[in-house]
Amino acid sequence: MKQVTGKEAGLTEEDQIRIALRTASAMQGTANIQAIYEAVNQELRKLHQGETLSEQGRASLRRLVNTKAVQMGLFAKHNPLQPGWNITPSGLEYLQYYDASQEDTSEAAPISAPLTSNTTLSPFLFEQYILKLMTRMYPFYNWYHQGVHKKEERGLDLLGTRMDVSCMRIGVQVKLHQPLSTPSDAEWNKFLAGCYLRNVVRALFVTTGSLNGKQHREASQSMIHVLEGREQITRVALQYGITDFQHYPEEW
Secondary structure (H helix, E strand, O other): OEEEOOOOOOOOHHHHHHHHHHHHHHOOOEEOHHHHHHHHHHHHHHHOOOEEEOHHHHHHHHHHHHHHHHHOOOEOOOEOOEOOEEEOHHHHHHHHHHHHHHHOOOOOOOOOOOOOOOOOHHHHHHHHHHHHHHHHHOOOEEEEEHHHOHHHHOOOOEEEEEOOOOOOEEEEEEEOOOOOOOOOHHHHHHHHHHHHHOOOOEEEEEEOOOOOHHHHHHHHHOOOEEEEOHHHHHHHHHHOOOOOOOOOOOOO
16 A cells, blocks of 8 residues: 655645544544544545555644644644544634535636635635734624625625624625735625625725725725735734734745
């Protein structure tokens, strides 16, 4: 039986982390490392008959689970008094986000789309990063990560509702795009429609890419607040005590 690493077999780091999360989720939230090894080996057998994880592959998988996935907040930090790896609420949300993104084919791809349909971890973590920023910027609002429900998102990833009798709403769309990438007309119009349908009093469009001239003009005319580009997002985040986002796609 040929022994390989996950990468050699064609599994990305995200693929392996997702398999580990699914294993923990299926085992009532906790999985030991042997169960995770076996889950990855089962996937390897589906992809390539006769392949299994090598010692190097198991070591890389352990690192992904106990270091990278923990740093991302998907697994809880290992507790020697409680054997196994415990999936966090964010880990469960990511699985929901991933499954919904695979089902959603209604949204047109952005110009120069940098991400494949299989790469959803970085966008999910970026939405959570912006959610954290919004809770600092607007602390009197109750925030909800609408983006985990792709079919019901309707152009807004984050919704904030004022916690008083006014119940005023803030709507936020978040895009993890490369610097020169702009939203497609379909994405932009979906965002505008989502703001109208939800009666938001303040709309924000946050993108690591940029807007085109028409979108800038419409944003100005409609009093839409724009955070545009990694440098601007980082500068604003630092003002609220939040460090730079650390989980951009590896190919960037």
